[in-house]
Amino acid sequence: MLPVTSNLHKEIVVLPLNIIYINLNYMAKQIKLIWDFRGPAAEKTAEHHEIHLKEFISAEKLDLNITGYTVITDMHSIAYLVVNEKEMIAVRDALKPHRGELYTTK
Numbered sequence: 273m274l275p276v277t278s279n280l281h282k283e284i285v286v287l288p289l290n291i292i293y294i295n296l297n298y299m300a301k302q303i304k305l306i307w308d309f310r311g312p313a314a315e316k317t318a319e320h321h322e323i324h325l326k327e328f329i330s331a332e333k334l335d336l337n338i339t340g341y342t343v344i345t346d347m348h349s350i351a352y353l354v355v356n357e358k359e360m361i362a363v364r365d366a367l368k369p370h371r372g373e374l375y376t377t378k
Contacts, residue, residue: 318349
């Protein structure tokens, strides 16, 4: 078998004829931490909050650097930060997001 050097959990299965199959289904989960902002200034507040999230990523040297903000309605916007599951508790305790969800790429 070939050695796997990565932070990802991988399953290696040796198939007939020495074909190697790597199953990436065991990748670490990513969690999207979300802050809700409401009112007429919600969009600008979410946009500004994203700046602070990027600063936090830099200061704490997080594994991922996925952030953003989304306008839900003219009176509701969100800012978000995606973290690996192993970092979620520490980031949650430090930044106090309003909610979270499993992050999936579209």
